[in-house]
Amino acid sequence: MKFTFKIKMKNAKVLHINPGNIENENEKLNLAAGLLREGKIIVYPTDTVYGIGCSIYSKNINKIFEIKKRTKKPLSVAFSGIEMLKGYVVMDARQEKFIKENLLKPYTFILKKKDNISDDITFGEKLGARIPDNEIVKKLIKNSFPVITTSANISGECAAASYDEISEEIKNNKNISLIIDSGKCKVGKPSVVVDLTGERFRVLRG
Numbered sequence: 001m002k003f004t005f006k007i008k009m010k011n012a013k014v015l016h017i018n019p020g021n022i023e024n025e026n027e028k029l030n031l032a033a034g035l036l037r038e039g040k041i042i043v044y045p046t047d048t049v050y051g052i053g054c055s056i057y058s059k060n061i062n063k064i065f066e067i068k069k070r071t072k073k074p075l076s077v078a079f080s081g082i083e084m085l086k087g088y089v090v091m092d093a094r095q096e097k098f099i100k101e102n103l104l105k106p107y108t109f110i111l112k113k114k115d116n117i118s119d120d121i122t123f124g125e126k127l128g129a130r131i132p133d134n135e136i137v138k139k140l141i142k143n144s145f146p147v148i149t150t151s152a153n154i155s156g157e158c159a160a161a162s163y164d165e166i167s168e169e170i171k172n173n174k175n176i177s178l179i180i181d182s183g184k185c186k187v188g189k190p191s192v193v194v195d196l197t198g199e200r201f202r203v204l205r206g
Contacts, residue, residue, distance in 0.1 A: 014163070019045070022135050029136070032178055033143035040177035041067070042127045043152045043166065044140065046078070046132040048106045049159040050166060050185045052176070053078070053148035061120055063175045064148060070155035075109055075121050076128035078140040078149040085129055088117050088146060095196045102194075103134050106187045110195040110204070121148065126197060136182055151190060161188035 015032060017025045035042055039058035045050055052067065054060050056077055065072055079085040089111040091099075099109055113127035121127070125166040130149055132138065141147055151159040152166055152189060160166040164182035173177065 013177070014179050014181050017180055017182045019134075022139070024039040025136075029139050030064075030143065032180060033140050035055055036144035036147060036179050041175055042177055043170065043179040044137050044147075045134060045180060045182045046130070046137050046149065047134045047185060048132070048189060048191045049161050049185055050152040050163070051078070051137070051149040052076060052152055052170070053150065055145040055147060056117065056121060057145055061118075061148060062173070064150065067170065067173050067175055068150065068153065068155045070150075072123065074126070074128060076130055076149050077117065077121065077143060078130045078132055078136045078137060078141060078147045080146075081131060084141070084146065085131065088114055089129060090114060098194075098196060098201060099131075106133070106189075106191045108175060108191045108193045108205075110193065110197055112197055126195075128193065130191060134185075137181065144149050157191055159190050161185045 036055050041054045108128045162184040195202045
């Protein structure tokens with residue numbers, strides 16, 4: 001099967017994936033996952049807003065800060081499920097129970113990371129972890145690695161809930177290898193951030 005890319009910008013390709021027909025989109029998903037395995041940066045849909053990221057093992061992580069014109073501060077990481085997440089964070093029974101109970105909610109969970117997550121991602125001991133309720137990104141992660149997830153926008157600008165809301169500056173950036181267009185994100189706003197590292201769990205961003 002040949003893929004027809006709709007080129008809308010100079011340096012990045014747009015790949016259309018139908019979220020309502022995901023079982024027939026495997027070849028496209030494999031193509032995108034292959035780019036992640038190679039360490040490339042892509043833009044992809046989540047349940048909340050469109051994200052930009054690469055594999056946590058990529059040498060291109062610092063380029064994400066450049067693309068977003070963002071000062072260096074912690075980046076969150078998306079996982080395909082709770083079992084994958086356990087391999088990268090320290091999680092007790094109380095934290096696991098809370099995550100399982102809120103798995104379908106648009107949450108970022110703050111947990112203590114393990115040593116296999118680079119300090120270049122977290123700038124400290126805590127990790128923002130997401131398990132997006134979106135089958136496209138989950139399949140990408142399952143077929144590659146955990147993926148950096150931060151909103152696909154210039155720092156200070158509004159997050160994009162659809163492909164059309166992504167700025168031309170992001171779309172035209174030469175460091176982005178692929179943009180996946182799957183329509184509008186169902187939540188349409190950034191995630192709620194919940195810190196699970198203390199005695200009492202705290203909402204840091206609602």
